Amino acid sequence: MRRTTPFALAALAAALLLAGCGEGRSDAGRSVSPEPTRENCAGALRLTAADSGRTLCLAKGGELRLSLDGDKARPWKPVRTEGGALTAINSGFVLQPGDANAAYRAEKTGTVELTSTHGTERWQVTVRVR
Template sequence: MRRRTLHLAAVAAAALLLAGCGTQRDGTASPAPPPSPRGCPAEVRLTAADDGRALCLTTGGRLRLTLHGSEDRPWTPVTATGGALRPVNAGVAVRKGDAVAAFEAVAPGTARLTSTRPLCARRPGQNSCPGVQRWTVTVRVTAR
């Protein structure tokens, strides 16, 4: 009986792990998930850990994000494609290297948020690598 319980727990854990994946094998973002029975949220907060995530937001909703970087590996300002999101004042002081942004969902549609930063620290007198880390989130805005 105990062995069966452990097996079921392992299967359940694997299913939860797979369900939480946000990107496909080729690195592109997964399609936005269907809205929950209560619909899309009106407020979302994002961090660097949300890279590759696809989410939904209702019109009139707000999205805030903070990407913590450093002086020698700074994030670029976050950009949004499409007309579904409009940038608004984030209202906070930003540490050097961080990217902080806020958006309001103004129209149904899809937007892609992006930012980049160097893979390697940039230090005077040292070699650097040309690689770039990209952060991307896809936001589907739905009508209330």
Template sequence: MRHTTAAAVAATALLLAGCGTQSGGPAGGSPSGSPSGTGTAGGGDGTGGACTAEAALTAEDTGRTVCLTAGGTVRVTLDGTPDRPWSPVTSEGSALTPTNAGIGAPRGDTIAAYRATAPGTARLTSTQPLCASPTAPDQVACLGLREWTVTVRVAGN
């Protein structure tokens, strides 16, 4: 009976470990790299770079701080899947105002765009399920979430 219990525990551990596996590079991205296609991150992230008028962020930019000049734009593109979709990006703080992203996103992806309208700081967030939802009642559910967060500092003129 002990062998059966040990085997069940081992099987459960392997199942859950596989559930958290991600593809497409490290979840946290490179802490010293620049946001995708934007040149230099700056201001509050310790890199000493200048603020920029445009920033394009992806899932690999999670945990970063970027600096925008007033009037600048930040665009977010998070690639998901229909089984593991990203939630809509939300913004906390008064430094950014949502704007039209200009394109539609494929099912599972999330896109967003914000204009830097006031000096200050904003926090952008989204989440993605670590596992696809069960399709049958006898399948194991995985309720873990991958969190994406970027801090945007808006510099005054």
């Protein structure tokens, strides 16, 4: 047996062990994130239409900004929030007709659902503030 074989086997074993140590666990084919804590919450979030359906965690004091691109024929409705953990802040200018922009600061611990519609399409994101 050559000298490099034990080293190669040890490296392969370490790589396989690390590959099994993901952040989430698989539950019926979909990835499930661990329960959020302040340590693993984002300090800032930037959301788009592609984020619809997600549940995200934002650290208390952090900022969330979102931009939904629409057009005159099918504009996005203004974003609505349900829950009191976020406070609206200035989101800047909306440059294109039909777009929906919003910005929020995470003021207190809690859960907020953000929603908007675009024709028959519904956009929804849940944000947990920790």
